[in-house]
Amino acid sequence: MGEAVPPSAVHAEGIVKRFGATVALDRVGITVAAGDSHALVGRNGAGKSTLVSVLTGLQHPDAGQVRFQGEPAPAAGDTAAWQARVACVYQKSMVVPHLTVAENLFLNRFGGGRIRWSALRARARDLLGEYGVDVDPNVRAGDLTVEQRQFVEIARALSFGARFIILDEPTAQLDAAGIDRLFTKLRELQRQGVAFLFISHHLQEVYDLCSTVTVYRDARHVLTAPVAELGKDALVEAMTGEAPGGTAGWHAKAKAATAADEDGAVLRAEGLALADAFEPVDFAVRPGEVLGLAGATASGNTALGETLVGLRRATAGRTLVGGRPVKPGSVPHALGAGIGYVPEDRHRQGLVLNRSVAENATLTVTDQLGPYGTVLPGRTREFAQRMINSLDIKTSGPSQPVSDLSGGNQQKVVIARALAREPRVLVAIRPTAGVDVKSKDALLGVVRGVADRGDAAVIVSDELDDLRVCDRVIALFHGQVIAEFGSGWSDRDLVSAMEGLPDGGHEGTEE
Structure with missing residues (x-):
């Protein structure tokens, strides 16, 4: 008899997730084998981020099931059980920059009573050494390179017992040498049985690192195939739905x-x-x-x-x-x-949410709304009403709080502000x-x-x-x-x- 095949690091099938009328995942699935590096690719809106939230327990699917190493996913809210099965290293580092590496590794795991700092640092050094991470546990995490912070996060995840790690755009802030070092470390961990779900917009990296690739498009599963058997033209066609030419x-x-x-x-x-x-x-x-x-x-x-x-x-x-x-x-x-500017994040950079449509639309032209630096309310409303009419902003009037508008109309207010100075x-x-x-x-x-x-x-x-x-x-x-x-x-x-x-x-x- 042949050797028994170990259960998959994760197996998800029939996953459905809705947010109101929006179907974010439509009966999708994915299976990542133990020790595999499996790529998940797709254009924006394909459903990748929503799947990650389901696989990490942040969202509960409306239908379908998730299993880790053959066992059902933990109950919602059982943080410790989820941490023992899966972790996600995000593009934006989750380490606490003002704490040391050792403190980050054991954050929220100190337990009651007095902390023996020398023992904590020794445990951190052993943990880092176990996974070949060459980082001083006494250094502030904020002083590490992006690459080193990623290694610390991976080591922390493994220390909980997780053998399935999601990497979300891990190379976005790395140079070529850093990417090579990251991939070398990931291959070493794969040989120890750790499985990775690799999410990246850089398709060449899929061919450099992964053995299997899954493609989502418009919230649906399109294909799963061995990377070696899928040409680059076919991969792009699966992502876009458009054949060459x-x-x-x-x-x-x-x-x-x-x-x-x-x-x-x-x-x-x-x-x-x-x-x-x-x-x-x-x-x-x-x-x-x-x-x-x-x-x-x-x-x-x-x-x-x-x-x-x-x-x-x-x-x-x-x-x-x-x-x-x-x-x-x-x-x-x-x-x-x-130069007029429409920022990427309208809530953080584009709007003052507790202010009116008129106030937001006229932020760049306050010098035109009254004499000697004053701002006349009547002139502000008139100016804003012209912008509302020209851009067809759906609002009850210039005095309506911009926070009450739909996303599309909020964005029109941002554009109105940018266009106000012509x-x-x-x-x-x-x-x-x-x-x-x-x-x-x-x-x-x-x-x-x-x-x-x-x-x-x-x-x-x-x-x-x-x-x-x-x-x-x-x-x-x-x-x-x-x-x-x-x-x-x-x-x-x-x-x-x-x-x-x-x-x-x-x-x-x-x-």
Whole structure:
């Protein structure tokens, strides 16, 4: 008789999870074998994050079952039992930076009574040594590198007894050498029987590390296959639903560039760079044009957008509006130069939630709402009402608290604020995040309208629907421009470029 096959580290089947009318997971499943490194990939909204929340006990599925090593998942709320079975190392480190490595390893496990610190540090040193983690247990966690913090989190998870670890974008903040060291450590742990679920936007890493890959699309399971038997074209096709050579159904109409357009660029970046975020980049955005800056997590596209609007100070190069340099790292100067900004996180960066629609919409134009620095309520309401009418914001009136609006209408208020000063260029970072399909169309129509009136816009996003309104798209990967596409790009080609596949991106052709 052959050797018995050990039970799977995790087996989930028939998982359904709804949030109101939204189906986040539609009868999906996944099986990760003991000692395997299994990739889970899919575009935004595919259901990856929701599955992680189910597999870690943060969410209870509406249907389906999860088993760890053949045993049913613990009861909801039994934290200790969940910790003994599964852990997730997130892109954003969960270590407490002001505590030492030893204190982080045994956080919430000190028990009652007096702590013997020498014994605690000795236990931490033994634990780190057991898993080959070369970190001083006496060092503050905040002084560690990103890579070292990840190793500490993995060691902590293993110390609870978990032999299944989810890695959520673990390479997003690592350089090439750090990625190599991380992968070497993961392979060592696999040989000890530890299983990993590897979630990444960088598809080349799937081929470098994993033996099995599962693809989700639109909350459904599309395929599970051995990585060695799945070509890169087939993987991208599974993610996008588009075969090689396919073209999206709608794009912005191609526009022929002229020398006059280039000379009269509204926005120009010349050798613009930010250390540890993106390498020198050059581009010009012409009057009437929408430029897309496409890229997945840690591609550098968000940092580039934030540098354009002054939230980050470039370490090299410069930004020009209408041929005039913009003071680096200065939001007020960028605003005065004619750059409007729609931030990625409307709740944290874009809105004052306990204030009215009028107050939020006019934050950038208070100098226009009354004489000698005063703000007249009547003038504020009138200005806001014009913005409400022009953007079709669904509200009971200018005085309604912005917190009472739907997500799509809140985002329209953010855009209203950005447009209030009639900017020459609008920079929007993931402008449709968290809004419904109808609101997406309306919001993108507003951004497109900025260019159609003769100004310019830049959309920073990894959402394909956001990028379809763009006349050109520059794709970034790990801080480098990897491809540029004209009108008529295919989903497959753009996704390949954003995911860093060597042959994925190429010059788009204009129709």
